[in-house]
Amino acid sequence: MNMSEQIKKTQHLIIGFGKAGKTLAKTLATQGEEVILVEQSTKMYGGTCINIGCIPSKKLKFLAEKGSEFHQAIAKKNELIDALNQANFNMVDSVAEVITGKATFVDNNTVQVATDSETLAIQAEKIYINTGAVSRIPDIDGIKTAKNIYDSTGIMQLAELPKHLVIVGGGYIGLEFASSFAEFGSQVTVLETGDTFVPKEDREIADILLKIMQKQGITVKLNQKIQKFSDSSDNNQTIVHTDDDELLADAVLIATGRLPNTDLNLDNTGVTLTERGFIAVNEHLQTAVPHIYAMGDVAGSPQFTYMSLDDFRVVKSHLLADGSYTTKNRTFPYSVFVNPPLSVVGLTEENAKKQGFNVKTATLPASSIPKAKILEQTDGLLKAVVDSDTDKILGVQLLCAESHEMINFVDFAIRQGVKYQNVANYIFTHPTMSESLNDLFGKI
Structure with missing residues (x-):
């Protein structure tokens, strides 16, 4: 960096337009704080999920199941992504400064940003890294030269x-x-x-x-x-x-798989990495340099956009509240969008036994669920794992239609320490996939 160039100063510098970064930018800016958000690519306003991850892939999945022709599906997907990309840019740009360029660290307080037209130096009181992950390309002969x-x-x-x-x-x-x-x-x-x-x-x-x-x-x-x-x-x-x-x-x-995107000249800082290459953070998502935070995939958080959003909550708590909301002991569900979707929370039977729990289990074929018959999606299996000593729910695996909606209720029940009998006797609307939880837990 040419130290004679003008240095731009701000309270908060966010590197990366992911879920955590953009939400933090908007939150801090609406609190009256000075915020600059740097994003390397115009194609990534809004982050991985919106542009190249969950939203486009799930849109294609929906259109495939609907019977759309492939070429039309790609066009509809692109139309949706372009609109979301622009909406996300406008959301942040209306309250904070957005700079499009490649960010690299000069020292613990200074970041150099190379845009299409100039090179800037930005000094910030606090810096937040939300640069996500990139596809892991294995070293296989011909992988870079073969077509398709x-x-x-x-x-x-x-x-x-x-x-x-x-x-x-x-x-x-x-x-x-x-x-x-x-x-x-x-x-x-x-x-x-x-x-x-x-x-x-x-x-x-x-x-x-x-x-x-x-x-x-x-x-x-x-x-x-x-x-x-x-x-x-x-x-x-x-x-x-x-x-x-x-x-x-x-x-x-x-x-x-995917690798953390740490191409930021972190050697110029006191920030350290874990053995797996993620940025090392504490339960408040602070790096080894306390005024530098890392959030989302790059910090080793589970690679789901809702975990990046939860990382925002952790940082927000540390900055604007008492810091009591941390990454310690957080549970979360996840879904794999195959057909039907697989949705999981908590422990499997095998893992629960390995951890020393005495367990009771129950399974329910999806074909026995009235709503599954209505949807004509009767493939699948539901399974529940319960602590036989306390009657609390340890884990649930749902391979069935609409499982991605059902799993959130189960996660909430686990977080609240609800006993399985309460779910077995819960009054669900009918006909729904969720009411199958009555039958599943009723079999324990």
Whole structure:
């Protein structure tokens, strides 16, 4: 940095337009504080979720299930994302200063921002890093040179539906895209390097999910080692070379996880990283430099936009309240948007037993739920895990239609220490998927 250049000063500098960053910017600015938000790309106003993550992928999923043609679905998705991107920019820009440029640290208080037209130096009393994560691209021969290879962002910009989509990685992102593209009409093959399908999930639930996906025409192969990628002789397709096969693909999705985006010259600061490369933070999300905070994916928080929003609440509590709201002991549900969706909160039966709980369990086939019959979505299984000593709910796994809506009620019950009998006897509206919780917990 040329130290003779003018230094811009502010109370709060937020790097990254993610859920935590944009919400904090608006909150602080409406409190009368000076706020500058720096975002590297015009395509990312609003953050990962809105532009390249949950919203576009779920819009495609909805349109696939609705029977939309692929090209039209991509166009509708782009229209929605453009509108949300602009709305998010306007939301922050109306109350705070937004600068589009690449931010790098000069020292603990100074950040250099390179825009299209100039280089700025910004000094801030407090700095907040909300730069998210980027796709992890494994070091496989040909991955950078072969055609038709995409990450999760690129796969949502395809002009034509691939006849055969190969997905490298059997994690949640890979499975969601597998479900969507199969619905659009692609032949889908999922290659998972591990020997267990969705290893973190309950085995009963995982087995049912695998059968459902296979019934939908999705091939899942375990224990797959990718040797290399190459172009076909006509250069129109990609050959995926594994230990025991060669697959011809019209498109290959690399879904092997995400890495924290720490490309900020943090070596110029006292900020430290964890062993896995995330920014190290305490329960208030302060880094090793107390006036620098990190929020969301880059801080190692669970990679869901609602956890980034909760990180905002943690920082807000520390800045504007008594700091009692922290990341300690927080529970949260999550959903995997396959068809039907898988939604989970708390402990599986196996994990509960490993932690020393005496457990009682119950399962309920989705086919027994009246609303599931109405929706004509009767595939799936529901499972509950209860502490037999206290009757409190330890965990629930819901593989059924509308599970992503139901799971929030269960999470609230767990947070409140509700006994399972209270859920078994709860009065739900009818006909709904939620009323199945009466039957599920009534079986314990």
